[in-house]
Amino acid sequence: MYSRGLRAGVLLITLLSPLLSTLLPELAYAQELSCPQNLTPTKQGTDGDDVINGTNGDDIIFAGNGNDVVYGNGGNDIICGNGGNDKIYGGDGNDQLYGGYGNDVIHGGLGDDFIQGGPNNDLLYGNDGRDTLLGSDGNDMLNGGNDDDTIRGGNGNDMLHGGDGNDVMYGEEGNDRINGNDGNDQLYGNDGNDRIDGGLHNDTIYAGSGNDFLNGYDGDDKIYGEDGDDRVHAGTGNDYLDGGIGNDYLYANEGDDELHGGDGHDQLYGVTGNDVLYGELGNDWLSGGFGGETDDGIDTLYGGDGRDWLEGGNNDDTLYGGNGNDHLFGNDGNDKLIDDDGADFLVGGNGDDRIEAGIGDDMLFGSDGNDTLVGGMGMDMLFAGNGDDILQGNDGDDWLAGDDGNDKIYGGNGVDHLMGGLGNDILYGNAGNDHLEGGGGDDLADGGEGDDWIFGNDGNDQLYGNDGDDVRIDGGSGMDKVYGGNGNDWLTGGRDDDELHGDDGDDRVEDYFGNDTLYGNAGNDIIVGGIDNDTLYGGDGNDTLDAGNGNDMLQGGHGDDYMSGGDGDDRLDSRDGIADNDFIDGGNGNDACLSDPDTSVLCE
Structure with a gap:
């Protein structure tokens, strides 16, 4: 036969x-x-x-x-x-x-x-046993049945069902639908716009070419979108998703999932669980808290290259912008936002957040909570928001602004602009020619190195010029204490009772309103009082003291001093135990003039 x-x-x-x-x-x-x-x-x-x-x-x-x-x-x-x-x-x-x-x-x-x-x-059923099913041409339905099967759809728009067992299935040509069902399956879409569902257990899915829809369902799955604009869903379990080439949508689900956008402009969404999202290449959108879940896990988001948009969820998330001009939003929770290259926009949201700029000119916003904002190497703008915040400019010419709360603001290197806001703030200009404004509240401002502008504005402020020839240090409203520090400084008070210290250098110290106490200290100083009852101390050096109106007290100190009482009943004292060449002019009023020998006195 x-x-x-x-x-x-x-x-x-x-x-x-x-x-x-x-x-x-x-x-x-x-x-x-x-x-x-x-x-x-x-x-x-x-x-x-x-x-x-x-x-x-x-x-x-x-x-x-x-x-x-x-x-x-x-x-x-x-x-x-x-x-x-x-x-x-x-x-x-x-x-x-x-x-x-x-x-x-x-x-x-x-x-x-x-x-x-x-x-x-054709309709092909493997039933029991380890079967091999080939669809060939046409729109076929292939069902592996029980045990570990190998199924190939061939050409056409096919439906493949693995059934029980650990199956290997290939959709091949056409727009196929593949369902792994039970078992740890390996599913390949190949060409066409396919829908692939992993089913139960731990599956591996490769979409292939085309715009595919992929769903891991139960188990710890690995899903690869490969070429095309794909939609990839993690399902339950701890899943790994890779969008591949194309503009993909990747969705986490229950479990701790890892999502990679790959090439293209991708959208990645975490849900429940502690998810890790990587945008990678392209202009990507990453969200740690998709779906409105109250407990959406502690997520970590990496933007990668491109202009990315990153949003945290309700818990304590970490966001990395990467290269490109990125937007980062922490939303709820105590978040950490970190930028790299690019001109970026970072907002902490609710909670006690830490926000760090990188290379480029960045904008940082603390929003609610006690936040820490750190500038990078560019010209950054930092805005504190509500809460007791810490702002640090670092390199570059930065703009730093407090808001509600008692803020600490540090300028860093560069020519910085610091503004305190409504609370009792602490401002340090550090290196560079800085501009400091205390705002409302009782503030402490220190210009640091450089030729600084310092304004206390409202509140009872303490202002320190520190090193450098400070252009102006102005206490503003409130009972202020102002210290020029090293250098040739210009100090002014406000409308209340202020205390001004020129310190080292040839300083100009003046206050036109309030009962003020003015110290020239070392250097050849010019000290000017105002319309109220002031006290002026020249200190060392050849000083000029002009009390103005009011009943004033003037003391010249060491050096060849010029003292003018102006209007009012003044006390002028040039005595220092040394025969200096002082000149005293009491001005109008009943004045008392005390001097050493060799002092020229015009006192009535």
Whole structure:
């Protein structure tokens, strides 16, 4: 009936077909194992619609060209449907079943079966056993059934179901739908716009080319979008998602998920769980708290390259902008926002946040909570918001502004502008020619190195010029204490009772309103009082003291001093135990003038 050599070849194909499809899937499919026509059949159909029953042995059945029904029954059978819309049942044993032309329905039955559908729209069922199913051309439905199956859709828009077991499935050409069902499955979309669902357990999904929809469902899944604009859903479990090339949407779900946008302009969304999101290349949108979950986990977001938009969720999230001009929003929770290159916009939101700028000209906003804002290497703008905040400019010419709360503001290197806001603030200009304004509240401002402008504004302030020739130090409203520090400084008070110290250098110290106390200290100083009752101390150096109106007290100190009492009943004292060349002019009023010898006195 048939030669022993041909029979051995058939058995070899029977044994190796599942193995070839698993280990060498591309090679196995490229061979397109069609019905071996060189075999001698044990049963032969006609061109009519036949019902053919095999034996319990190893049968070779050629069905013919009609719409046939074929039962292999027991044994390792080879059944070829050939033409027509056939129904083929392999039965028990490891069978090879070929549909041929027509819309065929093929059931493998028990055993490890090889099933190929043919060029039309076929329904293939592996049933029990480790089966290999090939759809070939047409829009096919392939169902692996129980055990570990290998399924290939072929050309056309196919539906693949793995069933139970650890299955390997390939959608191949066309817009396919693939469902892993139970087991740890490997699912490949290949070409076309595919929908792939992992099902239960730990699945690995590769979308391939096309705009695909991927869902891991249960288990710890690994999902790769590859080429195309894909939508990727993590499902439950701790999942790994990679969008690949294209503009992708990636959604985490329950569990601690890791999302990678890949190339393209991607959108990544964390949900519940402690998620890690990587935008990577492209202008990406990353959100740690998608879906309005109250407890959306502690998330970490990395923008990567491109102009990215990052939003934290309700918990304590960490956001890294990366390269590009990025927008970072911490939202609720005690968040950490860190920028790298680019001109970035960072907002802490609610909670006690830490916000760090990088290279580039950045804008940082603290919002609610006790925040820490740190500038970078560019010309940064830092805004404190509500709460007791810390602002630090670092390198560059920065703008730093407090708001509500008692803020600490540090200028750093560069020419900085510091504004305190409404609370009791502390301002340090540090290096550079800085501009400091205390704002409302009782503030402490220290210009640091450089030629600084310092304004106390409202409140009882303490102002320190420190090093450098400070352009102006003005106490503003309130009872202020002003210290010039080293350098040649200009100090002015406000409308209340102020205390001004010129310190070292040739200073100009003046206060026109309030009962003020003015100290020139070392250097050749000019000290000017105002309309109220002032006290002026020249200190060391050749000083000029002009009290103005009011009942004033003037003391020259060491050096050749000029003192003028102005209007009012003044006390002028040039005594220092040294024969200096002082000049005293009491001015109008009943004045008392005290002097050493060699002092020129005009006192009434």
